[in-house]
Amino acid sequence: MVSPAVEIKSPAQWSTLLEATKIVVAQFYSPSNAASVSAIHFLEDHTQDLEGRGTVYQIAKINIDELKAIKEAYGITGVPTTMLLQNGKEIDKATGENPRRLAQLDEKLRRAVESAKTEQASGSSSNSWRGAALPRGYVDVTDQVELNRSELLNVDTETGGVRVLFSSEKPSALSGSKGGAKDWVESDTDEQLLLFMPFQSILKLHTLQITSLPPTDDDDDEVPMRPKTIKLFVNKPHNLGFDEAEDLQATQDIELSESDWNKDGTASIPLRYVRFQNINSLVVFVVNGDGDGEKVRIDRLRLIGESGAARDMGKLEKIGDLPGE
Missing domain, CATH: 3.40.30.10 (Glutaredoxin)
Structure with a gap:
């Protein structure tokens, strides 16, 4: 029944x-x-x-x-x-x-x-690799990122560029392939990274998935760290500067711990959904890493939500706040 x-x-x-x-x-x-x-x-x-x-x-x-x-x-x-x-x-x-x-x-x-x-x-409109399952009712909208206008600051040029973050291929650290180009990014002079990504359409974001697969040699001071503290900003027309990102109030502050990472090195970060409606761009600011290293590593990023015409949340805002607001 x-x-x-x-x-x-x-x-x-x-x-x-x-x-x-x-x-x-x-x-x-x-x-x-x-x-x-x-x-x-x-x-x-x-x-x-x-x-x-x-x-x-x-x-x-x-x-x-x-x-x-x-x-x-x-x-x-x-x-x-x-x-x-x-x-x-x-x-x-x-x-x-x-x-x-x-x-x-x-x-x-x-x-x-x-x-x-x-x-x-x-699972999604494409068969791309993902390090974690999709939340019920949502799809992978990573293909809506405008790669030509995206910008990644403080990246080590010996590692991959911004495009590898959105690659549909399984990370080499999981596939076992060696000797090729580094298909991940690491920070350069310190542990901070600033990523600006504009979108091809208005998005509603539900979850941010970050995959980070640093090597496990604890005796090497050069081993990069996974992100720990992250600040997200929405609807910025361009990338922020590091000082500006430090001072601005974030749309959402994130603090990751070891338990947030699954066996494939992916953390699924639920977003405060009411704040991520009608989004045309996202800035991800990695403030620091989890450990004593000097660099942070990210292998893949996935955006989970909905694309196209955004939900008319104005109606909802008139009739009551969502839980958690």
């Missing part, structure tokens, strides 16, 4: 649901309106055979009498109103309890769910 529709009790719960679930059917209703209650039952009954409820998609009930802020944010003027949202963006809406119109919306829901399942199964 498929679980019933989720009753939304607060704007924060609604915001959380939109972030956690790729496809949401919102049923705006009023308990005093029999037609709106009937519309809810229609989709609940007609999706009993549709797999993925609670993982790929969810049906939510929103009482407009109690949650007027959500009603106003989405311009709901009457009930029943059934809205289909994908990645937080409205893709279809049915007004009234017309069974034919609701059946059309049900069919569109099924197509969206099947597409999302296929996307999840493939």
